Amino acid sequence: MDLPTMDLDEPQAQRPAQTEFIALALGLLLVLAWSASGLDLVVARNFGSARGFDWRDAWLTRRLIHDGSTGVACAAMALLAGSLLFSVPLLRDVPRAWRWRWIATTLASILLVVVLRQQSGVSCPWSLKEFGGVAAAWTSWTWLGGSDGGPGQCFPSAHAAIGFAFLCGWHALRPHAPRAATVWLIASLVFGLALSATQVVRGAHFVSHCLWSAWLCWATAVVAFRVMPLRGR
Numbered sequence: 513m514d515l516p517t518m519d520l521d522e523p524q525a526q527r528p529a530q531t532e533f534i535a536l537a538l539g540l541l542l543v544l545a546w547s548a549s550g551l552d553l554v555v556a557r558n559f560g561s562a563r564g565f566d567w568r569d570a571w572l573t574r575r576l577i578h579d580g581s582t583g584v585a586c587a588a589m590a591l592l593a594g595s596l597l598f599s600v601p602l603l604r605d606v607p608r609a610w611r612w613r614w615i616a617t618t619l620a621s622i623l624l625v626v627v628l629r630q631q632s633g634v635s636c637p638w639s640l641k642e643f644g645g646v647a648a649a650w651t652s653w654t655w656l657g658g659s660d661g662g663p664g665q666c667f668p669s670a671h672a673a674i675g676f677a678f679l680c681g682w683h684a685l686r687p688h689a690p691r692a693a694t695v696w697l698i699a700s701l702v703f704g705l706a707l708s709a710t711q712v713v714r715g716a717h718f719v720s721h722c723l724w725s726a727w728l729c730w731a732t733a734v735v736a737f738r739v740m741p742l743r744g745r
Contacts, residue, residue: 529738536727536734543723552718553642553650560643565715568638577710578671584703585674589618602692606684610742614684617736621677621729625668628728635662638715650718671711672722673729675704680733704729 546552559565567573592615595603603611639645639662647662678700685693708722 532734532738536731539727539730543720543727546723547720552720555712555719556637556643556715559713560637560715562642562644564644565638565713567713568715570714573710573714577706578714578716581671581674581703581707585678588678589615592618602685602689605688607688607742610684610688613736613742614681617680617733618677620736621680621732622670622673624732625673625677625725625728626670628668629665629670632667633659633664634667634721635660635664636666636716637718639663639666643715666717667721668724668728669708669711669717669721670725672704672708672717672725675700675707676726676729677732678703679726679729680736683733683737 559567591600592603592611594600595606595611596608606614635645635647637643637650639647640650640660641647642650645662647660649660679697681700682693682697685696704722704726708717708719708726711717711722712719
């Protein structure tokens with residue numbers, strides 16, 4: 513007689529999920545606190561003046577990191593897409609349904625940030641009068657509606673999202689290749705932080721713009737892999 517089987521993974525999966533939701537909520541509080549603190553201007557003033565931002569068009573920040581990041585992201589997406597057709601080391605252990613969700617979530621994260629940015633009345637640091645632009649003044653809550661008098665469409669940071677959007681790979685890899693998941697998580701964080709730092713020193717974004725991008729990408733990944741879980745572990 514066959515004995516009934518128990519899904520031992522279910523209680524184990526619920527605990528990390530609850531922890532992640534709590535961490536996501538705490539992360540939101542930290543982002544809100546930073547946004548309201550005024551530290552955005554403190555950081556920006558270290559790199560910009562009435563003459564603008566010295567690193568705005570530097571080869572390292574603009575050509576190598578800013579422009580080159582698009583190629584890195586496209587290569588990573590090509591690797592993921594290729595794994596659906598060919599056997600790719602490490603990725604072959606991830607079920608196809610999970611890889612499809614991984615690709616869709618990465619693209620959805622970037623699209624979400626781009627759409628929000630297009631609707632935003634927040635201008636980039638280099639557009640503020642303090643840094644030689646035309647926007648009236650910085651305010652952390654302009655993104656809730658209205659305009660700061662500048663061109664707007666600078667919140668959240670789309671370039672930071674290019675890096676942080678790949679965070680969802682940790683969710684896809686962890687049940688099947690835990691070590692690879694850790695490496696992917698670290699690489700995604702380094703990529704996102706590097707792009708964020710570059711945009712801040714260039715005057716393209718405030719720190720809060722990048723923090724919001726990171727949180728939105730993280731939240732999208734949690735919804736995709738926790739709220740709508742996949743079977744076939």
